[in-house]
Amino acid sequence: MRIGVFDSGVGGLSVVKSLLDHHLFEEIIYFGDTARVPYGVKDQNTIIRYSLEALEFFKNFEIDLLITACNTVSAYALDEMRLQSTHDVIGVVDPGVLALKNAIPDTNASILILGTKATVKSGAYEKGLRALGYTNLSAIATSLLVPIVEEGLYEGAVLQSALDHYFGHLPHAPDAIILGCTHFPLVAAAINTYFEGKSTLIHSGEAIVEYLDHHYDVHPQSNPTQLKFFASENPEGLRKTAKEWLAL
Numbered sequence: 001m002r003i004g005v006f007d008s009g010v011g012g013l014s015v016v017k018s019l020l021d022h023h024l025f026e027e028i029i030y031f032g033d034t035a036r037v038p039y040g041v042k043d044q045n046t047i048i049r050y051s052l053e054a055l056e057f058f059k060n061f062e063i064d065l066l067i068t069a070c071n072t073v074s075a076y077a078l079d080e081m082r083l084q085s086t087h088d089v090i091g092v093v094d095p096g097v098l099a100l101k102n103a104i105p106d107t108n109a110s111i112l113i114l115g116t117k118a119t120v121k122s123g124a125y126e127k128g129l130r131a132l133g134y135t136n137l138s139a140i141a142t143s144l145l146v147p148i149v150e151e152g153l154y155e156g157a158v159l160q161s162a163l164d165h166y167f168g169h170l171p172h173a174p175d176a177i178i179l180g181c182t183h184f185p186l187v188a189a190a191i192n193t194y195f196e197g198k199s200t201l202i203h204s205g206e207a208i209v210e211y212l213d214h215h216y217d218v219h220p221q222s223n224p225t226q227l228k229f230f231a232s233e234n235p236e237g238l239r240k241t242a243k244e245w246l247a248l
Ligand code: DGL
Pocket: 007, 008, 009, 011, 012, 037, 038, 039, 040, 041, 069, 070, 071, 072, 073, 116, 119, 146, 180, 181, 182, 183
């Protein structure tokens, strides 16, 4: 199966990492809209327009499935993308909600959703979680973590002070934290340490693997996955990040 993976930038590589770890596909074509990242501070119409343009890009390849490895796009543009597409388009929000349910069945659990401004504003995770009976929900737009990850600051003072800024007021560690932005798994270790390992972290990449396993006929491949990386700006930069993150 040849699939496309789309993100506003490099964050979706954290989803590719999970797909590669599970050897699920023969070929992955990745497109990062690096010229226009971040999407998370843009309005709904812009996010939809950019996402439909990305869909056009994938028409150059005969893909069987498109994974939008961006929570912001998943929260706003999936319906429009599906309408204009001949193949399946799946996002990361529904898989994240299902992964949470599988990891933490107790609907009284305290759940903290982290995301970009746009994702948090959409209320997409809350909607999905409430439908399953979860009520103890809160959300923080941790937008600064996007450029921090893009700068490769996975540890150190800058990251630490951003975590203090966002989480310093919390009375206790939540039972679960949804990493509702595909950039955030890169700083998952620091978030885990911040909350002293007391919170279960939900990661879009692992969530999508779980979702694919339940909804699609995918099986581990014996051959290595073919990878192609494209970007709307500085594709060499994206390929360099992919080499580092994916240990290629
Ligand atoms: N990776 C994107 C997401 O999952 C966030 C980055 C952005 O703001 O474009 O929402």
